Amino acid sequence: MPREKRLRTKYWKFKSIRDPLYGFVGFTNKEIDLISSSAFQRLGYLKQLSHAYQVYPSAVHTRFEHSLGTLHVADRVALNLGFDNTRRRKVRIAALLHDIGHGPFSHLIEDALKSEDMNGPDFSHELITRWVLTEDRDIRSSLGGLASDVLDILPPRTEECRDTLSADIISSGLDADKLDYLRRDSYHVGVAYGSFDLERILHTIDVTPDQKNLCVQEKGKDAIENYRLGRYLMHAQVYEHHARIIADQMFLRAIGLALDFGILDKRALRVGRSESSHRKFLDYYLTLSDSSIYEEILQRRGSKAARILSNIRDRKLLKRAYELDLGLDVHDALKRKELSTLTKERVSQLERLIARDAGIDPSDVIIHGRTIEIKLFQPYDILVLRRNGEVRSFDDMSPISASATPVQRLFVFCPKNKKQKVRHAARRHLGI
Amino acid sequence: MLDPVDAVLLLVHTNGDRIDGRTVIQKLVYFTQLLVPLSRKFHFVPHFYGPYSSELAALLDSLVGLRFLRAEVTRTPRHRDMYSYRLTEDGLAVTSRLQDSGDAKKVLSVIEKCRSLTALNPDVLSYAAKANHILSQRRRAYTDAQVVAEGKKFGWHMTPDQVKRGVDVLLDLGLAKRKKAAN
Numbered sequence: 241m242p243r244e245k246r247l248r249t250k251y252w253k254f255k256s257i258r259d260p261l262y263g264f265v266g267f268t269n270k271e272i273d274l275i276s277s278s279a280f281q282r283l284g285y286l287k288q289l290s291h292a293y294q295v296y297p298s299a300v301h302t303r304f305e306h307s308l309g310t311l312h313v314a315d316r317v318a319l320n321l322g323f324d325n326t327r328r329r330k331v332r333i334a335a336l337l338h339d340i341g342h343g344p345f346s347h348l349i350e351d352a353l354k355s356e357d358m359n360g361p362d363f364s365h366e367l368i369t370r371w372v373l374t375e376d377r378d379i380r381s382s383l384g385g386l387a388s389d390v391l392d393i394l395p396p397r398t399e400e401c402r403d404t405l406s407a408d409i410i411s412s413g414l415d416a417d418k419l420d421y422l423r424r425d426s427y428h429v430g431v432a433y434g435s436f437d438l439e440r441i442l443h444t445i446d447v448t449p450d451q452k453n454l455c456v457q458e459k460g461k462d463a464i465e466n467y468r469l470g471r472y473l474m475h476a477q478v479y480e481h482h483a484r485i486i487a488d489q490m491f492l493r494a495i496g497l498a499l500d501f502g503i504l505d506k507r508a509l510r511v512g513r514s515e516s517s518h519r520k521f522l523d524y525y526l527t528l529s530d531s532s533i534y535e536e537i538l539q540r541r542g543s544k545a546a547r548i549l550s551n552i553r554d555r556k557l558l559k560r561a562y563e564l565d566l567g568l569d570v571h572d573a574l575k576r577k578e579l580s581t582l583t584k585e586r587v588s589q590l591e592r593l594i595a596r597d598a599g600i601d602p603s604d605v606i607i608h609g610r611t612i613e614i615k616l617f618q619p620y621d622i623l624v625l626r627r628n629g630e631v632r633s634f635d636d637m638s639p640i641s642a643s644a645t646p647v648q649r650l651f652v653f654c655p656k657n658k659k660q661k662v663r664h665a666a667r668r669h670l671g672i
Numbered sequence: 673m674l675d676p677v678d679a680v681l682l683l684v685h686t687n688g689d690r691i692d693g694r695t696v697i698q699k700l701v702y703f704t705q706l707l708v709p710l711s712r713k714f715h716f717v718p719h720f721y722g723p724y725s726s727e728l729a730a731l732l733d734s735l736v737g738l739r740f741l742r743a744e745v746t747r748t749p750r751h752r753d754m755y756s757y758r759l760t761e762d763g764l765a766v767t768s769r770l771q772d773s774g775d776a777k778k779v780l781s782v783i784e785k786c787r788s789l790t791a792l793n794p795d796v797l798s799y800a801a802k803a804n805h806i807l808s809q810r811r812r813a814y815t816d817a818q819v820v821a822e823g824k825k826f827g828w829h830m831t832p833d834q835v836k837r838g839v840d841v842l843l844d845l846g847l848a849k850r851k852k853a854a855n
Contacts, residue, residue, distance in 0.1 A: 448827075452827050453827070566737075566738055567737045567738050567739055573739075573761075573762035573763075573765040573766055574765060574766065574769075576739070576762070577738075577740070580677075581677055611730070611734060611737075613733070633720075635753065636753060645733065645737040646733050646737045647737060648734060648737055648738060
């Protein structure tokens with residue numbers, strides 16, 4: 241091998257890590273530094289699919305391997321689009337770090353921290369990712385001068401984004417994140433629903449004529465159809481599985497109680513506007529993992545939060561006492577409108593009333609409204625470059641309707657031995 | 673303040689219980705929330721056909737699932753799906769309790785202005801929404817040519833005439849002011 245080629249190979253494959261989907265994945269020296277940081281290593285202790293292991297026991301893979309895989313897929317896209325080394329380097333690192341702001345049980349802790357009495361609805365793991373990149377000493381020093389270019393293409397995307405094409409590789413309807421996690425989740429869960437023809441997508445991925453967005457050539461549209469059906473089926477079979485939803489809702493209830501009763505440090509998880517406040521928040525947040533949050537709460541024996549987590553751990557999950565399909569089961573239009581727009585305060589009030597009538601603790605009654613979307617993707621989510629050079633939204637081109645009516649369900653969960661009493665009380669208080 | 677569900681249903685109701693086209697309804701809600709206070713605003717981001725809200729798209733699907741709206745989809749000869757939203761009897765029951773409210777009158781005024789200015793043409797509504805998005809970003813005076821140039825940053829390729837048509841709609845809606853030319 242010529243010396244120059246050998247050096248180039250050595251640069252992109254300073255170290256290689258074995259991955260079950262892609263074989264050996266190469267990393268640069270800088271990427272290895274980032275992976276070795278404690279903020280990144282922590283991702284190995286955050287399960288990708290939160291409580292899905294309660295249904296699929298092997299679904300215990302973590303954000304760590306997903307992040308490595310996302311780098312690999314993003315790199316393949318960048319190479320296929322002919323990116324130069326500078327842009328390629330930036331895209332790889334953004335893909336590697338895209339999930340570094342996730343906390344224990346990912347979206348669940350995010351939801352708890354988004355509540356009005358914590359950090360409000362604008363709070364997100366994407367924001368935390370940005371703080372980690374700017375505030376974490378190890379990450380910042382490994383990134384060096386690349387930080388602002390990487391931040392430019394990480395979500396949430398601003399209108400000042402200088403490189404929207406690279407940003408599309410990191411976050412869009414056809415991003416490296418989904419191209420990795422659907423197949424990875426499928427592999428670890430042990431289902432085939434999330435499988436699709438990645439090679440065909442990578443082969444036909446392209447750039448819109450204005451060079452601003454990612455799209456797929458018309459000849460790749462069947463592979464996209466396969467991908468979006470995979471995405472839909474993974475939602476239906478794995479991500480929205482009712483037992484997983486119950487475990488997740490129980491966990492959220494436990495976190496809420498732990499915050500209210502001082503088991504978790506509410507002040508440490510509240511963030512102010514200043515940079516020093518971000519740093520203080522990260523000092524605590526980055527120490528948390530899936531197991532540490534369980535341990536911290538379970539140590540408080542006798543607390544309601546500990547009891548709930550202990551029940552999840554022992555798989556004594558709450559059961560569905562009552563379930564309404566709002567579109568089908570609620571005949572009165574105004575009642576349907578009321579139940580579909582319940583506020584958090586009204587939900588708490590109803591839970592207390594139902595629990596009182598059923599003679600159980602209010603923390604054991606969970607009312608949960610869920611919209612189960614059949615939608616395969618949002619309009620304009622994926623773009624197709626037609627043979628005549630025109631760019632079209634994929635759902636205009638697909639023979640399969642892009643969306644269907646979502647199902648809106650209202651669940652009432654409770655302990656197994658109280659189902660009947662709770663069902664009666666729920667009927668009475670929900671007015672159905 | 674109107675809740676977002678009521679706002680969307682009232683909008684359809686005040687347009688004769690029917691709105692044709694997803695772009696049209698997106699832009700009408702975009703203008704409505706600028707002119708009528710809502711309890712929760714939709715987040716709009718720049719898209720091909722102008723500001724677009726995925727939350728609104730999801731809400732429309734939900735309202736169909738809840739039987740307040742009926743959606744009819746027809747595929748046009750150019751292979752585009754055309755969505756037509758119609759208020760159902762249940763939707764009418766929800767809006768009837770709001771019919772005489774001040775909010776309903778405000779929504780009616782927005783739709784009447786949009787109808788008379790644009791005949792609810794999706795292209796014209798789209799030019800207006802794009803122009804508004806650009807003008808509201810920087811909060812300074814722009815010439816039509818500057819709006820054309822600025823629009824390119826969002827991938828919007830508008831002609832000066834299209835921008836003028838859009839800005840005319842904004843002027844009538846009270847969302848923009850024309851600066852007098854210096855002598």
